[in-house]
Each structure stands twice: as C-alpha cells, then as structure tokens.
Amino acid sequence: MxxxxxxxxxxxxxxxxxxxxxxxxxxxxxxxxxxxxxxxxxxxxxxxxxxxxxxxxxxxxxxxxxxxxxxNSTKSRAGYLGKFTSLGLNVSAEEIYSSSYAAAAYLESIDFPTDKKVYVVGEVGIQEELDLKGIAHIGGPADADKKISLKPGFALPHDPDVGAVVVGFDRNINYFKIQTAQLCISENPGCLFIATNLDAKTHLTDAQEWAGNGAMVGAIKGAVKRDPIVVGKxxxxxxxxxxxxxxxxxxxxxxxxxxxxxxxxxxxxxxxxxxxxxxxxxxxxxxxxxxxxxxxxxxxxxxxxxxxxxxxxxxx
Amino acid sequence: MxxxxxxxxxxxxxxxxxxxxxxxxxxxxxxxxxxxxxxxxxxxxxxxxxxxxxxxxxxxxxxxxxxxxxxNSTKSRAGYLGKFTSLGLNVSAEEIYSSSYAAAAYLESIDFPTDKKVYVVGEVGIQEELDLKGIAHIGGPADADKKISLKPGFALPHDPDVGAVVVGFDRNINYFKIQTAQLCISENPGCLFIATNLDAKTHLTDAQEWAGNGAMVGAIKGAVKRDPIVVGKxxxxxxxxxxxxxxxxxxxxxxxxxxxxxxxxxxxxxxxxxxxxxxxxxxxxxxxxxxxxxxxxxxxxxxxxxxxxxxxxxxx
Structure with a gap:
C-alpha cells in the first residue's frame, strides 16, 4: 500500500x-x-x-x-466501548474520549459548584458521564415528550439552580427543551452554555447524511444570541x-x-x-x-x- | 403628553x-x-x-x-385579523403584512416554479398564505408528531420536488422536520432556504420571554451551514x-x-x-x-x- x-x-x-x-x-x-x-x-x-x-x-x-x-455524545465512554468490542477491538473505556465525557470533564475542570445542577439537552451519554463525576443534572431523555400548554399569562417554570446547560445531539429535541435551555441561560446569573460539539452532520446510518448537533446548538444559540463553550473536537x-x-x-x-x-x-x-x-x-x-x-x-x-x-x- | x-x-x-x-x-x-x-x-x-x-x-x-x-408567522393575514377585531380595531386583512404573507409574496416575486413545492417548518399561517398564492406545500403541522425509527441502512426519504424550505416559528419543531429540511436544502439542486424572520424571542404570553423563530432557523442553519433568505423585518x-x-x-x-x-x-x-x-x-x-x-x-x-x-x- x-x-x-x-x-x-x-x-x-x-x-x-x-x-x-x-x-x-x-x-x-x-x-x-x-x-x-x-x-x-x-x-x-x-x-x-x-x-x-x-x-x-x-x-x-x-x-x-x-x-x-x-x-458522539449520545453514549458515555462505557456505552461506546460496546462498539469497539463488537468490532473485535481491544480497547478500554479509559482510552475513549467522547464529547459526552468532555462535557463532564470540563465542568470538573472549572470546579462546577456542588449546589448547582446541569440542564441536559441530549441523550443518555451525557447523563452517565455527569453521574460518574457526581454532578447533578435534570432534563435529557426525561423531557423527550414534554409539551407546553399555553394559556394567557402562562410562564414555563425553570430551575434557578441550573448553572450550566449542556447541549449534545438529541433526536428528541423539542420546544420544551429549547425554551427551558433558553430560560436557564438567559435568566440564571452566570449560567454556562456548553456544546459537546458543533458538527453539522452525524452518522446515524450510512445511508445518508443526518443533521448533527449543530442543529441542537443552533436552535439554542438562535434564541439566546450567545456562542457556546465547545468541549469536543x-x-x-x-x-x-x-x-x-x-x-x-x-x-x-x-x-x-x-x-x-x-x-x-x-x-x-x-x-x-x-x-x-x-x-x-x-x-x-x-x-x-x-x-x-x-x-x-x-x-x-x-x-x-x-x-x-x-x-x-x-x-x- | x-x-x-x-x-x-x-x-x-x-x-x-x-x-x-x-x-x-x-x-x-x-x-x-x-x-x-x-x-x-x-x-x-x-x-x-x-x-x-x-x-x-x-x-x-x-x-x-x-x-x-x-x-408573527403562525397566523395568516386573515388569521391575524381576529386579533385586531377583538381589540376593537377597524383593520382589513390587506392592511396586515405578516411574515407568513411575506414568505408567500417572496416566492411569488421570484416566479417560484409551478412544478416545485415548499417544505414548511412552521404553523398554519404559512400554509394558508401559500394556498392563497397557489403554491404547493408539504410539511407544517402534519409533521408535528413524526418520529424517525432507525435501523441499519435507513435513509429518511425526502421529496426531490421541494424547491424551497420556509422556516417560521414552530412550537412542534422536531428532528424529523430538521432532517427533512436539511435533506431538501442540501440535496435538492437550487433549493431555497427562507426564514420568515430571525427573532430570538417571541411573545407567546406576556409572563416571560419565549424562544422565537431564531431557534427554528438556527437549528436548520446549524445543520446546513448556510444563511437563509430572510423575508420579514x-x-x-x-x-x-x-x-x-x-x-x-x-x-x-x-x-x-x-x-x-x-x-x-x-x-x-x-x-x-x-x-x-x-x-x-x-x-x-x-x-x-x-x-x-x-x-x-x-x-x-x-x-x-x-x-x-x-x-x-x-x-x-
């Protein structure tokens, strides 16, 4: 060759x-x-x-x-290990550096306050990595089916203890998550806006190009008019x-x-x-x-x- | 005064x-x-x-x-008239210039081909205005609950006759719509990417600020890495x-x-x-x-x- x-x-x-x-x-x-x-x-x-x-x-x-x-932020390092193993590759979880891990490592590196929590737009990988670092979090898959029922004077409640919004690829992105993320970033003093990555496309299947986390981050950026801190490649x-x-x-x-x-x-x-x-x-x-x-x-x-x-x- | x-x-x-x-x-x-x-x-x-x-x-x-x-693109001019009337204001639909109307008027102004159709990310206002101009469209509220079931080799089909994607405020934004819009814009030759507006915030209720169409446009922009044509203020x-x-x-x-x-x-x-x-x-x-x-x-x-x-x- x-x-x-x-x-x-x-x-x-x-x-x-x-x-x-x-x-x-x-x-x-x-x-x-x-x-x-x-x-x-x-x-x-x-x-x-x-x-x-x-x-x-x-x-x-x-x-x-x-x-x-x-x-890829949808899996944790441990979760991603399965892909390596299934392909016959001899790798340990510690050798894998996923953007889900990067988000948790970033929060650890800045001594994210223990009385604050993270609002997650994303899938289970980010949650698992936050758990391993002992960082409290809400949102994620639990908000997949949430809808907002509007009536005059309605305000969507948001948690004032959210000190960071972490945005990773999320096939269940919805307006509830976008609005919650927007409220946390705009209204909680000092709240961080963290993106696992800005990839325009991702590889859900090989049959076509799929919209990547650039879409989820773009949605929130379009509402808060602020650039995120990016922790992945x-x-x-x-x-x-x-x-x-x-x-x-x-x-x-x-x-x-x-x-x-x-x-x-x-x-x-x-x-x-x-x-x-x-x-x-x-x-x-x-x-x-x-x-x-x-x-x-x-x-x-x-x-x-x-x-x-x-x-x-x-x-x- | x-x-x-x-x-x-x-x-x-x-x-x-x-x-x-x-x-x-x-x-x-x-x-x-x-x-x-x-x-x-x-x-x-x-x-x-x-x-x-x-x-x-x-x-x-x-x-x-x-x-x-x-x-506001969620209503057509006729739909928006109700708000004026309910407030005791003597106005006709022709005097109202909504961004939903602007999108249809823009397509008319460029002689959008009659054999092409529009993919709508947005609510009923855009559809009603396109109907009034005789412009074919798909998407919109009909795609509100659509989900993508992944399996190896799956490709989401998209209509090759879509010649424009119009993005307006959409409380039912989801990954199906983002991916369909992305495919049309990226893969259909000459497909236009039109935003009714880029407002970061909108007024769903007066009780708080709500993420506006900047979020929906930002999501698609983040996936296609192209700026839209904006037709509203x-x-x-x-x-x-x-x-x-x-x-x-x-x-x-x-x-x-x-x-x-x-x-x-x-x-x-x-x-x-x-x-x-x-x-x-x-x-x-x-x-x-x-x-x-x-x-x-x-x-x-x-x-x-x-x-x-x-x-x-x-x-x-």
Whole structure:
C-alpha cells in the first residue's frame, strides 16, 4: 500500500507527503501517544477497517498510549466501548474520549459548584458521564415528550439552580427543551452554555447524511444570541484535557484522522504531529489540490500501512 | 403628553427630538402612509394601547394608507385579523403584512416554479398564505408528531420536488422536520432556504420571554451551514414589497415602532421617515443615552399623541 515518498521536506506548510516506511518509523519512534479519530480511521459505519486491530496491537506492543476521540455524545465512554468490542477491538473505556465525557470533564475542570445542577439537552451519554463525576443534572431523555400548554399569562417554570446547560445531539429535541435551555441561560446569573460539539452532520446510518448537533446548538444559540463553550473536537479543551489526563506533552502526540478541516487542523492548532488516512472522507486528489491549505505531516492509504514498519527486516 | 420640542434640527444623525405638535403636523402632511409595528405600538399583549383606535381613525380620515407589520408567522393575514377585531380595531386583512404573507409574496416575486413545492417548518399561517398564492406545500403541522425509527441502512426519504424550505416559528419543531429540511436544502439542486424572520424571542404570553423563530432557523442553519433568505423585518424584501404593492415611494412612508434596533433601523435603512413611541420596550433614557446611535426623526410617548394635531384650533 505504501508508495515511495517524495524527497523529504519537513518545512511547515509544505505539501503533504505520502509516508515512506522511514517516515512512519521516525514518527512512531518520536511520539509516545496516538489520538485517533474513529469514523473513517478505525471503522466505516459498522465495519472495522482492514488491518486496524493488528496495527493497534503493534502500537500497544511498542508501549504507545492510544486514545480514541469521538464527537458522539449520545453514549458515555462505557456505552461506546460496546462498539469497539463488537468490532473485535481491544480497547478500554479509559482510552475513549467522547464529547459526552468532555462535557463532564470540563465542568470538573472549572470546579462546577456542588449546589448547582446541569440542564441536559441530549441523550443518555451525557447523563452517565455527569453521574460518574457526581454532578447533578435534570432534563435529557426525561423531557423527550414534554409539551407546553399555553394559556394567557402562562410562564414555563425553570430551575434557578441550573448553572450550566449542556447541549449534545438529541433526536428528541423539542420546544420544551429549547425554551427551558433558553430560560436557564438567559435568566440564571452566570449560567454556562456548553456544546459537546458543533458538527453539522452525524452518522446515524450510512445511508445518508443526518443533521448533527449543530442543529441542537443552533436552535439554542438562535434564541439566546450567545456562542457556546465547545468541549469536543476541534476545541482546545479536549486536547488540553487529554494531555493532562495522560501526562503527555503536545510534541509527544500524533493525531490521526480522515478529515483535513477538523482532525488535521485540530492537531496542528494544538501543536501535535498529524497523519491523514485516505480511508475516510478525504481523497488524495482533494489533499493534493492546490487550493487545499491544510497539510498533514504525512498521509497514508489506511492505518494498517503502519504495519510495514513491523514487517521490515531488522538490520544485522 | 407632548412636551415642547427642542430647537428644530433636521440634520441626519442628530439626537432624537420629542415631537412637537408642529413636528407631528409636518410629518403627517408629508407622508401618505404609515407602517406600524404592532406590539408596543398598537397593543401590549392582549390590551390595545390607550387612544390607538381614535388615532387610526383620524389618520384614515386624512386618507393615509395604514400598514400593520408583524414578524408573527403562525397566523395568516386573515388569521391575524381576529386579533385586531377583538381589540376593537377597524383593520382589513390587506392592511396586515405578516411574515407568513411575506414568505408567500417572496416566492411569488421570484416566479417560484409551478412544478416545485415548499417544505414548511412552521404553523398554519404559512400554509394558508401559500394556498392563497397557489403554491404547493408539504410539511407544517402534519409533521408535528413524526418520529424517525432507525435501523441499519435507513435513509429518511425526502421529496426531490421541494424547491424551497420556509422556516417560521414552530412550537412542534422536531428532528424529523430538521432532517427533512436539511435533506431538501442540501440535496435538492437550487433549493431555497427562507426564514420568515430571525427573532430570538417571541411573545407567546406576556409572563416571560419565549424562544422565537431564531431557534427554528438556527437549528436548520446549524445543520446546513448556510444563511437563509430572510423575508420579514428587518429584511429589505418586506419593505420593497409593501412599497410595490401599495404603489408608494419610500419618502412617502413613515415607520412607527417601539424598538430602535429593529423598527427604527429597518425604517432608516429603507429610506423612510421614522417615529419612535415609548409605549413599548424603549425608554426615553435609553433613547437619549449617549451610547445610543439610532435616532428616529421624532419620538412621542404613545401613538395617540398624534391626536393633538386634530384637537388644535384651526387658524381663522
């Protein structure tokens, strides 16, 4: 799969290079951790990408720290583990960094007051992660079927103890939730407005593109006229929190992703090494197009190209 | 109610002046039409503001054209008439310019193809106005309770003949509507994305502020990453369409409103004369504050201040 590299040129901003075996070996030697985007890198829809389990096993055998990031907030880390296991991937919940976890970790990082609670627009993943951090919460799936019966003079009550509204993807978004979130953010002094991510599209099924959490956040933003704090990709918080949690320096980390404008940009803005795989949404033609201004350090067809460094004969 | 005017100074950009009887007479002589914002000018919530019916009668007796604009899209013009009638106001449906009507008028103005249809996110007002223009539509209240049952490989079907998505305030917003709107806008070539308005808040009841159509538009914008065409206040289309429809020149029209950043700015940007009333959200202190940069031609306590020009003795 690996095509010979063009003449080495490490200058920042240069066009991306297809990784040679030497490039890959040098990268793997240099970094102590890999952050992987999942969809398009580890799996496509419900199928693991060819050679991924062996590649992860090889990196583990080399004592590399592996972190799997996802902007999916509908599941907790523990909930998301099932997807890895079902695909035959040997991963622990602690290696998964979901945007639902990021929301809870953000609140923990700012010492969210214990007498305050969170109003959740989103599904069970956010609730489970808040529970694990001991943060009180209301809303979420319990408000899925709530409707507002209007009569003259009616005011929808809202809890004055809500100190943060966390908005994640929510297939049961409704006006009750939008209005409650709006009231908490607008009327509770200091109430935070936190978005797990702003992704326009999400992958409910592979058959079409589905409106993502950009829709839920957009609804509340359109009513409160305020920008949210974003904790998932490509927010700086997620990267800073991963580095702190695993005791890593930025220059020890390589970001591996399939999207230039999210994964690779996220890595570069955070001071990481970057590798693009062509097994997801980005084609080689798009990467090499003169109008593309985002260049990973290296690119390869798919993650398992890395296996070539294992197969290479050892010098005697 | 009318306080003596400061020394006359008609220079553009000067501080607003409280209208003297002479100012008001001069304004009424000069213009042949008045565009009124409703809430805070004509009524507050469910009560007509003191003296408004008599003032409107006086202006009609002077052969002035009266137009009542509202960003409320949940009712058609005919539907909105009931509110005027119930408050004892003598108004015809043709004098009401709602954002639901604006959406239909916009589609008419661009010769929306007869073989295309509209997907409606919104309530019955938009549908009724589209019916009156003979424009086919789907969605709206019929999609209020629709849910998406996911299974692997499922794709939500959408109608390829949808040539425009019109988004108005919708208390029954849900993920089915958001995803259908997203699919039509993203996948139907040339499909328009039209917002009746972008108001962050609306007046469902007077007891609190309610999330407005900014929420519904924000949801779809967050999924399609495109800005909508806005047809209601403060969009230029509404003003241009009113002027055309009633055969008016801009310099013959006076905009009367209670909000500086919407009504007065809307009037000024459109080349109209402007009058602010203090019977709504703007206080005299806010108007005269040095940091306020939006100055109507004149201001008065409430619309009925205009009655002083009727009561004045005729010169003999």
């Amino acid at each position: 690996v095509v010979s590299a063009s003449a080495g040129n490490g200058a920042s901003g240069s066009a991306a290079r297809r990784a040679s075996e030497e490039n890959m070996r040098s990268m793997v030697d240099k970094v102590s951790a890999f952050i992987f985007d999942c969809d398009g890198v580890i799996w496509r829809g419900d199928s693991v990408i060819d050679g991924v389990p062996e590649t992860l096993d090889m990196l583990r055998a080399m004592d590399k720290r592996l972190v799997f990031v996802t902007n 490509p927010a700086e918080f997620m990267l800073a929190n991963i580095a702190t949690q695993f005791g890593l320096h930025r220059n020890q980390i390589c970001m591996v992703g399939d999207r230039l404008d999210t994964d690779i940009l996220f890595g570069q803005q955070g001071g990481l090494s970057t590798m693009l795989v062509l097994s997801g949404v980005t084609t080689e033609a798009a990467l090499l197009h003169p109008e593309n201004g985002i260049h990973p350090d290296f690119y390869m067809s798919q993650l398992s190209d890395l296996l070539s460094i294992k197969a290479a004969p050892v010098a005697v | 009318v306080v003596s005017a400061s020394a006359g100074n008609g220079a553009s950009g000067s501080a607003a002046r409280r209208a003297s009887e002479e100012n008001m007479r001069s304004m009424v002589d000069k213009v042949s039409a008045f565009i009124f914002d409703c809430d805070g000018v004509i009524w507050r919530g469910d009560s007509v503001i003191d003296g408004v019916p008599e003032t409107l009668d006086m202006l009609r007796a002077m052969d002035k054209r009266l137009v009542f604009v509202t960003n 403060p969009a230029e289309f509404m003003l241009a369409n009113i002027a055309t429809q009633f055969g008016l020149h801009r310099n013959q029209i006076c905009m009367v409103g209670d909000r500086l950043d919407t009504d007065i700015l809307f009037g000024q940007q459109g080349g109209l004369s402007t009058m602010l009333v203090l019977s709504g959200v703007t206080t005299e202190a806010a108007l005269l504050h040095p940091e306020n940069g939006i100055h109507p031609d004149f201001y008065m306590s409430q619309l009925s201040d205009l009655l002083s020009i009727k009561a004045a003795p005729v010169a003999v």
